[in-house]
Amino acid sequence: MGTFIIEGGHALKGDIHPQGAKNEALQILCAVLLTSDPVTINNVPDIIDVNKLIDLLSHLGVKVTKNGTSSYTFQADNVDLDFLQSEDYKILGRGLRGSIMLVGPLLARFGQGFIPRPGGDKIGRRRLDTHFEGFIKLGAKFRYNKEEYFYGVEAEELTGTHMLLDEASVTGTANIVMAAVMAKGITTIYNAACEPYLQQLCKMLVRMGAKISGIGSNLLTIEGVSELGGTEHRILPDMIEIGSWIGLAAMTKSEVTIKNVAYDELGLIPSTFRKLGITLERRGDDVYIPAHKDGYEIQNYIDGSILTISDAPWPGFTPDLLSIVLVVATQARGSLLIHQKMFESRLFFVDKLIDMGAKIILCDPHRASVIGHDFQSSLKATTMTSPDIRAGISLLIAALSAKGTSTIHNIEQIDRGYQNIDGRLKQIGAHIQRIS
Ligand SMILES: CC(=O)N[C@H]1[C@@H](OP(=O)(O)OP(=O)(O)OC[C@H]2O[C@@H](n3ccc(=O)[nH]c3=O)[C@H](O)[C@@H]2O)O[C@H](CO)[C@@H](O)[C@@H]1O
Ligand SMILES: C=C(OP(=O)(O)O)C(=O)O
Structure with a gap:
């Protein structure tokens, strides 16, 4: 069982080339x-x-x-x-x-x-x-x-x-x-x-x-x-990986350009992250995310009610990015409800985020309510085990933003869908080490 050791709290900077989907x-x-x-x-x-x-x-x-x-x-x-x-x-x-x-x-x-x-x-x-x-x-x-x-x-x-x-x-x-x-x-x-x-x-x-x-x-x-x-x-660039990089950049306040994303194939992904208050600019076929020095603010609906982000068959929002949206929301200004309609055991990993200090209520197996910290309080480093691929990358994002050194076990879950993730993170300044 492989392990990542991550020293969090460092802003990253640079270009990312998404892998094939x-x-x-x-x-x-x-x-x-x-x-x-x-x-x-x-x-x-x-x-x-x-x-x-x-x-x-x-x-x-x-x-x-x-x-x-x-x-x-x-x-x-x-x-x-x-x-x-x-x-x-x-x-x-x-x-x-x-x-x-x-x-x-x-x-x-x-x-x-x-x-x-x-x-x-x-x-x-x-x-x-x-x-x-x-x-x-x-x-x-x-x-x-x-x-x-x-x-x-x-x-x-x-x-x-x-x-x-x-x-x-x-x-x-x-x-x-x-x-x-x-x-x-x-x-x-x-x-x-x-x-x-x-x-x-x-x-x-x-x-x-x-x-x-x-x-x-x-x-x-x-x-x-x-x-x-x-x-x-x-093969097209991996839209789930692109969404993961967007979330990672915002939550670590990093300035990142994701190269050659096949933007027109991303469906609701860019606009969903924008609803979290994240700035992302389309530059040709790249996506540029500036360092979010002043954080990001979740938008409410037009009538002032709390935003819900839920999955639906394409062209609805993909269920594979909900765990990432959830972790990014833990540091936003404002609140939202995550509604994972398709899978009934995909939100249980929020226990680990709660241990790290995130404000989340798991309402039932399909819904979690998140109250963002607006970076007033950092997540605390901890030791965790990756339960599935997208929870794994979400915990990695949490660890990169947290204060101190975190450990993530069972990283094969992440490796099954993210190519050389530690190598690519190191290239943009992350402090991450793989122990096999
Ligand atoms: C290898 C692969 O490509 N895996 C993806 C594929 O899995 P996979 O093809 O296995 O997923 P399915 O599309 O069959 O279904 C996913 C889940 O959603 C439920 N469901 C599906 C359609 C629907 O209209 N209503 C509904 O409730 C199914 O019962 C199931 O629990 O699609 C999933 C849904 O996008 C993704 O999470 C997986 O990453
Ligand atoms: C659930 C996923 O993969 P798989 O269908 O291969 O389990 C995923 O890619 O998020």
Whole structure:
């Protein structure tokens, strides 16, 4: 279990280059299984979850060539389907959430897809019904081994159909789209998730020969084709990482420029941080955050009532940034309510912030009310353990702003989604040390 030792209270200064998006990379990597031709992917982040998925692909027989630091070529021309039944597959598949998206492409191309219950953050129930209901509608037979938590779908042929998803699941939509691209006839998916991750996946599939319309909306129409070919794809900058850097800059009163953010893909992220009173300027495709020497003030609603920040399926505000918004609010001028609607166990980490001196009331598992200190009182350094990826980065932000030296254990949770976070923080002046 790795640990960070952080000496807080230092302002940071400099440029940050965001990594490629974790959640997009996981979809795109699974899509390489849809063709026997080479697929080149650029801007691949060097993070635990992505590296685990690349390892899984290579165990499946996919040829993996590293072209440079963040560029890979994959060729799935000799996939070992027997590996899907092996103990190793059960162990490796459980290691991350993104592995669930292997099922759709395997089903589409080879008529069979299996997966153990995938890993990922323990942030509440994470059901997979949407995925499997979609495959069943396309004509697949479903089986589930309850003892081993092992899911399977099989089909001699998939046939296009209309489906209304029971929820706009991000990985569920990606999985169903990848299954449908080579189904016979037309598939329409309503209540589809439409995050930039999904849009990027669909655009890549179109370049591979798929016929998809409605990209970016919640109604996708897919006309099945008989096969797909190779392509080259570039992963967008990670919008969750960009939001994390914005929060970190404000709370440590640091002057930071986040370079090449693909601003037009950030949706509500900039305006949500602005509602906390944080100044961020768009400069070309960069985001400049000045040092907030006089703090930042939370805006109320027009009628004077207290601001609520809550998550919603895209283009709503992403749930993956709520923990970061929460920690940043602990030093704001004013109060707000955080309402985490999607996940029921994602706010419990506020106990650690309360220990550090933050004024937070956890109203119930989904809602926390935060009363900002306006920097009149610093958070106190402490020892903590990172429970999940976004709580982990939030605790790291708290530690960087706190007085004294903090310790964060279980930093693998942070490493699974943030590339060389300590190295990049050091480059802009943070006092952080990794102990493995
Ligand atoms: C690898 C990956 O890409 N992970 C992301 C993906 O996970 P993942 O695809 O697993 O998440 P889903 O979109 O399936 O659902 C997330 C949670 O929200 C609930 N839900 C979802 C849609 C909806 O309309 N109503 C609703 O309540 C689900 O029941 C579930 O509890 O999307 C989540 C939601 O943006 C993100 O937090 C994860 O980082
Ligand atoms: C919840 C997250 O990831 P995963 O779905 O991989 O657990 C996240 O990225 O915030």
